[in-house]
Amino acid sequence: MTATTAETQRKAPVRPLLLAKDHAVLILLAAVIVWLSIASPAFFTSDNILNILNQNAPLAIIAAAGTFVIVSGNFDLSTASIFAVASVSAAWLAVETGNPLLALAAAPVIGMALGALNGLVVASLRIHSFLATLASSMVYSALAVLITGGALITVDVDGFADFGRGSFLDVFIPVWVLAAVVAALWFLLSGTVFGRHVFATGGNAEAAELSGIKVDRVKVLVFVLSGLAAGIAAAIAVSRISSGQPQAGAGMELQAIAAIILGGTSIHGGVGAVWRSVAGVFLIALVGNGFDIMNFNPQLKDLVTGLIILAAVALAAVGRRSR
Amino acid sequence: MRQAPGKVLAVAAGVALLGSGCAPDTGSADGEYRVAVLAASAQNGYNQAVYDGVVSGAEELGISVDTKILDGGFDSTTQLSQLQTAATVGGYDGVIVVPHDGPSLAGAFPLANSVPVITVLNPIGPDVDDMEPQVEGVASTVAVPPSDAAARQAEDVVDYCAELDPCKVSLLVGSLSSPLDIARRDAYQGVLGEHGNIEVVSTVEGNYDRYQSLSAVSNTLQSNRDVDAILSSADQMTLGAELALENAGIAPDSVYLTGGGGTTEAIEAVREGRWKANYLNFPVSMGAAAMEQLANAMTDKPVETVVNADTVGPDGVEPYATRETLSEPAAEDFTGEWNG
Numbered sequence: 001m002t003a004t005t006a007e008t009q010r011k012a013p014v015r016p017l018l019l020a021k022d023h024a025v026l027i028l029l030a031a032v033i034v035w036l037s038i039a040s041p042a043f044f045t046s047d048n049i050l051n052i053l054n055q056n057a058p059l060a061i062i063a064a065a066g067t068f069v070i071v072s073g074n075f076d077l078s079t080a081s082i083f084a085v086a087s088v089s090a091a092w093l094a095v096e097t098g099n100p101l102l103a104l105a106a107a108p109v110i111g112m113a114l115g116a117l118n119g120l121v122v123a124s125l126r127i128h129s130f131l132a133t134l135a136s137s138m139v140y141s142a143l144a145v146l147i148t149g150g151a152l153i154t155v156d157v158d159g160f161a162d163f164g165r166g167s168f169l170d171v172f173i174p175v176w177v178l179a180a181v182v183a184a185l186w187f188l189l190s191g192t193v194f195g196r197h198v199f200a201t202g203g204n205a206e207a208a209e210l211s212g213i214k215v216d217r218v219k220v221l222v223f224v225l226s227g228l229a230a231g232i233a234a235a236i237a238v239s240r241i242s243s244g245q246p247q248a249g250a251g252m253e254l255q256a257i258a259a260i261i262l263g264g265t266s267i268h269g270g271v272g273a274v275w276r277s278v279a280g281v282f283l284i285a286l287v288g289n290g291f292d293i294m295n296f297n298p299q300l301k302d303l304v305t306g307l308i309i310l311a312a313v314a315l316a317a318v319g320r321r322s323r
Numbered sequence: 324m325r326q327a328p329g330k331v332l333a334v335a336a337g338v339a340l341l342g343s344g345c346a347p348d349t350g351s352a353d354g355e356y357r358v359a360v361l362a363a364s365a366q367n368g369y370n371q372a373v374y375d376g377v378v379s380g381a382e383e384l385g386i387s388v389d390t391k392i393l394d395g396g397f398d399s400t401t402q403l404s405q406l407q408t409a410a411t412v413g414g415y416d417g418v419i420v421v422p423h424d425g426p427s428l429a430g431a432f433p434l435a436n437s438v439p440v441i442t443v444l445n446p447i448g449p450d451v452d453d454m455e456p457q458v459e460g461v462a463s464t465v466a467v468p469p470s471d472a473a474a475r476q477a478e479d480v481v482d483y484c485a486e487l488d489p490c491k492v493s494l495l496v497g498s499l500s501s502p503l504d505i506a507r508r509d510a511y512q513g514v515l516g517e518h519g520n521i522e523v524v525s526t527v528e529g530n531y532d533r534y535q536s537l538s539a540v541s542n543t544l545q546s547n548r549d550v551d552a553i554l555s556s557a558d559q560m561t562l563g564a565e566l567a568l569e570n571a572g573i574a575p576d577s578v579y580l581t582g583g584g585g586t587t588e589a590i591e592a593v594r595e596g597r598w599k600a601n602y603l604n605f606p607v608s609m610g611a612a613a614m615e616q617l618a619n620a621m622t623d624k625p626v627e628t629v630v631n632a633d634t635v636g637p638d639g640v641e642p643y644a645t646r647e648t649l650s651e652p653a654a655e656d657f658t659g660e661w662n663g
Contacts, residue, residue: 043545048542051541054541055541145365149371150366150368241537241566246366247532292527292539293543295526295543298528301528
């Protein structure tokens with residue numbers, strides 16, 4: 001056996017592993033879809049697919065924008081708190097003004113403002129984003145409590161629920177919003193100069209700075225995007241349940257980060273894609289959906305979700321070692 | 324990660340308590356009692372209502388009480404720390420607790436100082452259905468055994484299902500990592516399981532959250548559109564279930580919907596016929612009842628070790644409310660004691 005042959009033989013099985021590394025989330029997503037389709041006739045129906053897209057639209061929007069933050073080498077632990085502030089503010093405004101449009105439009109604006117604040121703190125004070133957004137999440141959570149006084153704000157204003165519950169061409173409006181946001185963010189990250197700057201900042205901030213990229217500006221903008229997405233998600237959610245509460249979105253920040261990493265975006269920055277994060281969200285969502293439609297013991301849901309995340313990470317790791 | 328802020332809050336609460344008095348000398352000497360209300364979460368409408376009841380209860384008793392609410396952040400470790408600190412260096416004469424996790428909170432006993440503790444909503448100790456004080460230091464429990472309440476709800480579902488065969492029932496419980504919710508689910512299954520015509524088609528978790536319940540019930544409706552009853556232990560979750568039914572094009576009043584809590588929205592839903600029933604809670608009255616027992620304990624008067632929470636509400640308001648009971652003259656003006 002010649003060295004070339006031996007090398008070829010060694011390389012041959014590597015390709016599937018590389019494929020697994022790059023597309024672990026899609027492989028698992030396909031596997032779960034196939035299995036659920038066989039296991040339950042109720043799963044692969046247009047109603048259920050729309051149901052899954054609809055109920056996970058807020059999280060997917062947050063994860064899509066969160067991809068920018070993580071690709072740029074940062075973390076945003078405040079998305080759930082921004083979501084809460086935007087939710088209760090929209091509910092409060094709706095009750096106070098009776099204007100549903102103004103109230104719901106305020107949510108993204110508030111989200112953007114709070115995100116900008118995060119970005120400015122991270123960029124100007126040179127505080128690690130993990131700590132900065134952990135601290136700001138506490139501040140924002142307290143703000144949500146102060147707005148509501150700790151209580152629920154129930155909204156009984158005509159038209160307020162239309163955004164979250166309405167449909168267009170038999171598809172829920174949040175699904176249209178999700179599609180539009182994901183398409184825009186996908187293009188922004190993969191097809192624009194700004195997107196390349198985000199990758200460069202996350203890959204090596206110092207080198208990016210030296211090559212003329214305004215790294216601080218990039219950092220502020222990725223947090224603005226993250227806040228904006230949390231605000232849009234909040235508008236959907238608060239409209240859907242017609243009530244704002246300070247605990248809204250609790251845990252969402254970690255769900256979003258888990259989905260982003262599960263999708264294959266590097267936790268170290270510099271590598272990632274919007275589609276990956278969206279796939280990560282729906283992979284986790286399918287587990288929950290499958291458990292509910294097949295009446296599996298809910299106590300096992302976290303176990304199965306954890307195992308699937310481990311499987312995705314393991315697939316990616318095996319592929320990485322084989323490269 | 325959600326626990327991190329809770330732990331920070333626990334430390335902050337400890338520091339605050341230390342700052343408020345370094346020795347356990349009480350304020351009772353000057354005629355004013357200092358009472359700590361340890362809320363499972365101060366950001367929660369139910370806990371706020373209990374606190375309001377404690378304050379109004381003290382006023383009704385005509386005693387001077389300085390009350391302070393501490394936020395447990397829905398974290399058992401935080402609340403345990405708060406209880407230990409309150410009883411050690413807080414300078415409080417008494418403590419009223421709405422336990423986030425009663426079995427875990429038992430670990431705080433015996434307390435360093437003999438400060439009477441009244442527990443509201445849930446007992447403190449390993450048995451979530453035993454209302455008698457289970458640990459030394461708890462003077463009284465103001466609550467209803469969760470299994471009894473759940474069984475009462477399930478019995479009403481059995482009545483509704485009497486003419487239906489099969490009668491498909493979906494269970495919507497809080498969180499099956501909580502002993503309280505496991506007890507409720509077991510009680511539901513115990514009662515419903517005795518009737519051959521009843522089929523429990525799904526058991527899902529709503530985590531006391533409208534949004535999560537909307538998602539869970541939307542999922543379960545994909546395979547069980549013909550569900551006859553949704554049995555939920557909390558109003559927030561029933562409101563989510565109602566939205567899921569509407570989204571699926573099912574009229575909520577065509578399904579037996581029930582909840583627990585007695586929120587203003589739930590009472591309105593029962594009055595309008597959208598829900599068939601609701602197990603009422605009276606958190607303001609429960610807070611007042613807890614304050615009364617605490618006052619008794621602090622002044623060495625006899626204490627009722629168990630106060631049945633079903634009996635503390637306004638006269639004439641049946642705890643298990645239906646459209647009929649809410650239209651009784653004594654209940655027609657009742658709109659609930661809280662919203663959340």
